[in-house]
Amino acid sequence: MDIDVVLPCLNEADALAWVLERVPDGYRAIVVDNGSTDGSAAVAARLGATVVGEPRRGFGAACHAGLLAARGDVVCFMDADASLDPRQLPRVAGPVLDGRADLVLGRRVVKEAGAWPPHARLANAVLARLMRRRTGVPLRDLGPMRAARRADLLALELRDRRFGYPLEMVLRAAAAGWVVAETEVDYRARAGRSKVTGTVRGTARAIGDMRRVIRETA
Structure with missing residues (x-):
């Protein structure tokens, strides 16, 4: 069974070769370029990835564009x-x-x-605790690597197009009665500076988006 892997991308040209060369057989990489100025889209295309352009800035906008472009029964995000x-x-x-x-x-x-x-680890822990209280789902991390069936994800009708998208996915999945689980994955130092966790300001912006999602899905 083919599996699609959605990779939201904003100026990640230096990291793409390492990432795309490690995509397993049977997994199709979909790089969603979210307005990169460093040639990320060209790098991804040269390395054989499917490239989707999403001009509207936002992590959720890029993720959702990749979901809409996916064709596999199962879709992963990372x-x-x-x-x-x-x-x-x-x-x-x-x-x-x-x-x-x-x-x-x-x-x-x-x-x-x-x-x-x-600061980013603390913010994640606080949000995970709020999510556990809200849903009863025993997750300890709102991690960006995840997988679900494409048709089921589309049926959730996710609305957020900013940093609240990953949390909204979990909240709506729990409300729909999904079995939600987690498994350990390695976490390395990223290539380049993060647009979110690399700064307190970026982390605060992500927290604000996620708190808004919590309020709107109450």
């Missing part, structure tokens, strides 16, 4: 910045493929110093 290893995608896709779960998230386990700044 960052394109080399912080996560595509060779571990079967860890999140496997339980979906064999019917043990409807949505699987990769719980990040730090493998390199500096991979997860303290």
